[in-house]
Amino acid sequence: MAKPDPAANWPEHILFIGCGNMAGAMLLRWLDEGLPSERVTVIRPSGKAVAPGVTVGTSLENPVAPGTLVLLGFKPQQLGLVAQDIAPLIGEGTTLLSILAGVPLARLRTAFPRSGSIIRCMPNLPVRIGKGVSILAAGPDATDDPRGLAGALCARLGLVEWLADERLFDAATALSGCGPAFVYRFIDALAAAGADLGLDSAAAARMALATVEGAGLSASASGIDPRAMADAVASKGGMTRQGLDVLDQPDGLAPLIARTLRTARDRGVELAALSEKSS
Numbered sequence: 001m002a003k004p005d006p007a008a009n010w011p012e013h014i015l016f017i018g019c020g021n022m023a024g025a026m027l028l029r030w031l032d033e034g035l036p037s038e039r040v041t042v043i044r045p046s047g048k049a050v051a052p053g054v055t056v057g058t059s060l061e062n063p064v065a066p067g068t069l070v071l072l073g074f075k076p077q078q079l080g081l082v083a084q085d086i087a088p089l090i091g092e093g094t095t096l097l098s099i100l101a102g103v104p105l106a107r108l109r110t111a112f113p114r115s116g117s118i119i120r121c122m123p124n125l126p127v128r129i130g131k132g133v134s135i136l137a138a139g140p141d142a143t144d145d146p147r148g149l150a151g152a153l154c155a156r157l158g159l160v161e162w163l164a165d166e167r168l169f170d171a172a173t174a175l176s177g178c179g180p181a182f183v184y185r186f187i188d189a190l191a192a193a194g195a196d197l198g199l200d201s202a203a204a205a206r207m208a209l210a211t212v213e214g215a216g217l218s219a220s221a222s223g224i225d226p227r228a229m230a231d232a233v234a235s236k237g238g239m240t241r242q243g244l245d246v247l248d249q250p251d252g253l254a255p256l257i258a259r260t261l262r263t264a265r266d267r268g269v270e271l272a273a274l275s276e277k278s279s
């Protein structure tokens with residue numbers, strides 16, 4: 001029987017325009033998953049190497065070949081300036097995957113009038129270990145193949161959620177795109193509170209991280225609703241319930257997280273405006 005071709009099921013080429021923390025995490029995961037490095041080109045001003053076998057340049061000089069997936073991985077505020085240089089080189093037969101927070105599909109289409117289908121993607125940092133979340137949205141002009149390609153690529157990074165209503169993209173970004181940062185803060189606060197109670201601070205940091213990791217993994221393995229999982233930890237008349245009662249106060253954790261997400265979401269609108277101004 002013929003061996004499966006490891007190069008199959010990947011785009012003919014992936015061109016990264018910007019490859020910092022987030023796009024870099026996606027790329028490294030895809031390389032781990034078998035993406036042939038010779039199919040990847042990265043454009044970044046620093047020209048810094050990304051991974052063995054990946055071509056890195058500081059500017060895009062030639063027209064992008066049809067069949068290429070172009071991943072936009074720079075900051076939203078840079079859209080106008082970057083598009084001015086590269087949009088004329090991106091034409092039909094390409095697929096554009098944008099991870100720019102806040103920037104709507106309509107703005108991307110204006111910036112890249114000649115490109116093929118445009119798909120918006122909001123990944124998060126845990127994609128590096130295949131435990132990420134990728135939110136996807138495509139406009140009516142996106143055809144089936146690019147949608148399928150984006151979905152398949154993101155499935156290698158973790159959970160994929162398509163949004164039918166792009167107006168919810170900033171809300172989804174606040175939850176899963178920004179979410180890891182909020183969880184990291186929680187881990188930090190858990191550790192600091194433990195140290196405040198007299199624990200050695202390095203031990204408290206290890207315990208907090210392992211507790212959040214274990215809690216997340218066990219919730220996901222059990223398939224049980226997290227609210228019910230919390231009740232399972234809280235023995236009747238025990239210590240946990242007293243602690244939960246503090247978190248569950250009217251001015252406790254839920255309104256704090258709601259305010260956090262709302263504020264993060266609203267920044268998306270500001271980023272969209274800034275992406276307009278950079279042209």
Ligand SMILES: NC(=O)c1ccc[n+]([C@@H]2O[C@H](COP(=O)([O-])OP(=O)(O)OC[C@H]3O[C@@H](n4cnc5c(N)ncnc54)[C@H](OP(=O)(O)O)[C@@H]3O)[C@@H](O)[C@H]2O)c1
Pocket residue numbers: 017018019020021022023043044045046047048073074075076078082099100101122123124125177
């Ligand atoms: N960080 C996250 O968790 C996260 C999650 C979801 C989405 N995003 C989105 O991902 C994008 C990048 O964020 P990041 O956190 O990865 O930022 P970052 O680490 O600062 O990466 C920015 C990248 O853009 C490159 N760049 C700067 N100017 C450029 C230009 N003129 N042309 C092409 N590339 C240019 C930088 O090049 P050098 O490497 O040479 O400096 C760098 O590779 C943003 O749009 C953000 O909204 C981030």
